[in-house]
Amino acid sequence: MNRKLWFLVPVLVSSGWALWGCGSSDEKPPPAQACSVTEQTGCGEGLVCERVEGGEPGCFAPVSIAGKVVSALDPDEPIAGAHVVARDADGAAVGSVAVTDEDGTYVLQVPAPRDTEGNPLSRHYTLRADAAGWETFPSGLRVALPVDVKEAAGSPPSVSNATTTIGLYPLEGDFGSLSGVVRADRPGGTLVVAGSSSAIADATGSYTIFNVAPGSYEVRGYAKDLQLTPVQASVEKDSVTEDVDLLVSDAPLGRVEGSISIVDAPGGARTSVLLAVEDTFNEGLGRGEVPYGLRADMVSGQFAIEGVPDGDYVVLAAFENDGLVRDPDTSIGNTATLRVSVKGAMVSAGNFKVTEALEVVSPGADAAEIVKGTPTFTWKDDSNEDAYVVEVFDSFGEKIWEDANVPSVQGQATVSVDYAGPPLTKGSYYQFRATSMKKGTPQSRTEDLRGVFIAD
Numbered sequence: 232m233n234r235k236l237w238f239l240v241p242v243l244v245s246s247g248w249a250l251w252g253c254g255s256s257d258e259k260p261p262p263a264q265a266c267s268v269t270e271q272t273g274c275g276e277g278l279v280c281e282r283v284e285g286g287e288p289g290c291f292a293p294v295s296i297a298g299k300v301v302s303a304l305d306p307d308e309p310i311a312g313a314h315v316v317a318r319d320a321d322g323a324a325v326g327s328v329a330v331t332d333e334d335g336t337y338v339l340q341v342p343a344p345r346d347t348e349g350n351p352l353s354r355h356y357t358l359r360a361d362a363a364g365w366e367t368f369p370s371g372l373r374v375a376l377p378v379d380v381k382e383a384a385g386s387p388p389s390v391s392n393a394t395t396t397i398g399l400y401p402l403e404g405d406f407g408s409l410s411g412v413v414r415a416d417r418p419g420g421t422l423v424v425a426g427s428s429s430a431i432a433d434a435t436g437s438y439t440i441f442n443v444a445p446g447s448y449e450v451r452g453y454a455k456d457l458q459l460t461p462v463q464a465s466v467e468k469d470s471v472t473e474d475v476d477l478l479v480s481d482a483p484l485g486r487v488e489g490s491i492s493i494v495d496a497p498g499g500a501r502t503s504v505l506l507a508v509e510d511t512f513n514e515g516l517g518r519g520e521v522p523y524g525l526r527a528d529m530v531s532g533q534f535a536i537e538g539v540p541d542g543d544y545v546v547l548a549a550f551e552n553d554g555l556v557r558d559p560d561t562s563i564g565n566t567a568t569l570r571v572s573v574k575g576a577m578v579s580a581g582n583f584k585v586t587e588a589l590e591v592v593s594p595g596a597d598a599a600e601i602v603k604g605t606p607t608f609t610w611k612d613d614s615n616e617d618a619y620v621v622e623v624f625d626s627f628g629e630k631i632w633e634d635a636n637v638p639s640v641q642g643q644a645t646v647s648v649d650y651a652g653p654p655l656t657k658g659s660y661y662q663f664r665a666t667s668m669k670k671g672t673p674q675s676r677t678e679d680l681r682g683v684f685i686a687d
Contacts, residue, residue: 266290269417277387282344284352292387294343294351294380298395299335300360309335310399313362314439316431317341325356325523327419328433338389343380354380355680358397361430363408363441365399379598402442407466410439411475413452413459420523421454423477424508425464429520439471452477453508455524456538458484485539485573489546489580490532493555495615495675496587501531502548502555509543509570519545539573546571546580552680556588589613589665589677592645594684599660602684606655606663609647612640613667616674620666621648625659637665655686 266273266280266288274280274290281291300315302308313331317339329337339358343351360368383390413421418436422429425440425448432438432452440450443466452459459477466472493500505526507519525544527534546569548557571578592609594600608621619637624630632652640646646665655661662683666676 279340279342281342284344284346286347289345289349291343291345291349293340294383295338295340295387295389296358296395297336297338297389297391298397300331300337300362300397300399301335302365303398303400306396306398309333310362310365311335313337313360313365313397313399314430314441315339315358315360315397317356318359319356325420326434328431328437331362341380351381351383356380359431360397360399361439361441362399364402364406365442366402367442368397368399404442405445405468406442407445407468408439408441408471409443409448409450409464409466409475410437410471410473411450411462411477412436413438413477415457415459415477415479418454418457421452421457421459421477422508422520422522423450423452424510424520425450425466427510429508429511450475450477451508451542453522453525453540453542455522456484458482458540482541483575484537485541485575486577487536487539487544487546487571487573487580488577489534489569490582491530491534491548492582492584493531494584494586496555496585499531500553500555500587501529502553502585503528504530504534504536505547506536506539506544506571507547509545512545514568519547521547541574543570543572545569546583548583548585552678554588554590554678555585556676556678557583557585586675589667589675591665591677591681595662595682597681599683599685601687603687606650606661606684606686607647608650608663608665608682609645610665610677612644612646613675616667616669618668619646619648620668622664622666623650623652624662624664631661657686660685 268280268282268288271280278290279293280288283289300310300313302310311331311333315329315331315337317325319325326341329339331337341356344354346352409425413423413432413436415436418432419434421432423432423438423440425443428440428443430438430440445466445468447463447465450462450464458480460480462475462477464472464475487506491504503526505521507521512519525536525539527536569580569583571580590611592611594602594606617639621634621637622630623632632650634648637646637648660683664677664682667674
């Protein structure tokens with residue numbers, strides 16, 4: 232079977248509403264210690280504690296995403312029992328896991344930091360969906376497009392429209408499942424891995440890994456500051472191996488140190504570094520599952536990631552829109568993929584290079600953009616290239632068009648290419664990517680979360 236990939240389109244979750252006092256909207260906000268973002272304590276019923284930029288945490292009506300999980304081949308066919316989770320820009324889980332009803336519907340509460348007036352700040356999330364007999368979304372060629380948490384409607388505020396529908400494709404093969412509980416104080420968001428398959432534990436620690444090939448596995452759990460004892464488990468076709476519980480271990484946690492070199496980028500540029508679990512890493516895509524918290528922010532040179540549980544990891548540059556990308560030029564040093572094995576001690580990851588990204592001009596420089604007619608893709612000239620490659624992906628994550636030999640420009644600030652692929656579907660989301668080339672070697676590229684447009 233030639234599997235297709237359902238490509239998640241952006242969901243916008245945002246709008247302003249007033250800051251709620253802890254316990255009641257008529258009361259003054261309590262002292263910061265009375266409202267804990269980590270523990271989710273100190274707020275009245277139906278309210279959540281959120282971070283406030285430039286102020287103390289406060290209590291607010293929660294923001295949620297509501298939608299459906301359906302068959303991508305037949306949108307009228309709902310998928311019950313699918314697990315849906317929101318993840319941050321690096322793929323680490325946030326919040327709980329929502330399970331779809333018989334009609335495929337789900338409601339997923341997501342964190343939404345606020346400004347001092349109580350309005351949600353911009354925060355990017357993507358959605359992950361898993362179900363027995365269906366391909367995990369996202370998978371394959373790309374990550375899902377971002378969800379910007381800053382517009383919502385209703386009380387409590389929620390977003391529910393065509394963009395919150397996730398389509399999954401049927402999966403061929405013989406599979407079973409694993410389920411259990413991560414038995415820790417705060418297990419929510421723990422990444423649980425068996426072979427190349429994974430799942431996200433919900434707030435109670437419960438998890439289910441779907442679509443695991445029959446065989447014997449070492450099941451591991453990953454999250455910052457959480458060391459869990461691996462468990463051996465066997466999977467049989469068309470069955471669920473239950474009670475594969477992961478217990479907290481008293482073994483010491485590790486630390487990963489290293490450095491990045493930011494080249495051909497403005498002074499003061501910074502990025503983030505994260506750890507992806509080796510077993511889930513796709514070499515061709517350069518992506519893997521990232522456990523919650525295993526990242527270092529605002530990195531310009533040396534970095535250190537603390538509280539790392541035992542395991543094998545791939546060290547990656549983060550995917551948020553920071554004007555930088557991992558240097559794609561493998562003809563020079565320190566651009567190879569770095570791997571580390573952690574076992575309760577400090578490990579050096581070495582050094583790798585990050586470079587300035589190609590800047591998207593249009594469409595989709597900052598957010599998904601509506602495009603009428605035939606789109607023209609424009610980005611700023613690299614000036615250190617002799618050609619470009621342009622690719623367009625549809626909402627399924629499939630590459631629908633490519634121009635592999637866009638000539639270099641002379642004396643122009645930007646490069647533009649007209650789309651010449653198959654007809655675009657009105658209302659559907661797409662993304663273009665550009666890569667600069669020199670003598671057949673990649674020099675830089677546009678960022679993972681830019682270049683998104685909607686056909687009109």
